[in-house]
Amino acid sequence: EEDAATALRLPKPVRQLYTTVGDVRSCQLQKAFVVLACKDLGSPLPAGYLQWLQQKEIEATERVREKAKQVSILKLRDEILRSLPAAWDKESAANYLRETKTRFAAYLAAVALTDDALHDIRKLLKDLLYVWPYLEGVVAEIFPPQFFNRETCQQLAEKLGSFQDCCVALTLFHPDLLPELSVEERQQLVLIREVCNRRKEGERKALVDRLQLLKNEIRANMQVQTTVPVSTGNAEERSTQE
Incomplete structure (x- = not known):
């Protein structure tokens, strides 16, 4: 089985x-x-x-x-x-949310939030949003409601998605692989890439600041050891989608 x-x-x-x-x-x-x-x-x-x-x-x-x-x-x-599952009740929802909270807190407990770690947090939040209708009435018992409700979860997932788009965009700037491009166009792509990189770093800072608030709230109610492996790779080495 x-x-x-x-x-x-x-x-x-x-x-x-x-x-x-x-x-x-x-x-x-x-x-x-x-x-x-x-x-x-x-x-x-x-x-x-x-x-x-x-x-x-x-x-x-x-x-x-x-x-x-x-x-x-x-x-x-x-x-x-x-x-x-054959059955789904409040206890099942609570168990799922506790597991999700532990994984979430483990990511936040990492020394540094890498691009891959932020991407993994986004996937975790998206998974949570997919099943949110089956978790109503239980989320507030597991997560701090003033910082973590459906609206804030959706907003955070969208911001993480925008950050991921920047990471993917940077992987698609390969002027060296396009020998037919003129020198002027290559130089232009360098400038455009810098614009993308500045946007990425700005979004990263805003995300880290916001996640730090969540981390503080979660740590106030639980102590978590980092048992979930956290990715440390560079997003520019990663393929486009999850």
Whole structure:
């Protein structure tokens, strides 16, 4: 019999489809960011780079079509339904929230919040938001309600998402891989990348400050040892999506 972790793991074709859809989204976000950055800088659009992004998006879209052929929605639905717990009550919700709180506090207890750690916190919050309707009436008993409710959780997840978009954007600036670009366009991409990096660092500071408030509130009610492995890698070495 499969354990819960195995039973809830999405099939490989579904995960691959999710990743390729993320690749399409990353190209679209990158184009939008470049256009906005050029407007702020008062500079012309880097035509060669945007053409490269357009081609990357076309290729990713084709991969989505191919991956989608390998996914059966009906089969996936049946697998998800089979993995659902037989019963769900207040005690089940409280146990889930206590486990989530422990993981959350463990991330916050790390010496430094790396890009990967912030990304993992975002995934944790998104998982929580997906099942929030089944946790009503219990969340306030586990988390400090004045700092952690559905609205603040949603806002924090969105800000973490914006930060992740910056991390992904930085991985898509590769002028050295585009020898056909002019020297002027390469220099322009360097400036645009600096704009993105400044935005990323500004958002990081705001996030760390906000998470510090949550950390203080959670630590006031519980003592947590960091038992959850916290990622230490650099986001620029990471692929685009989770």
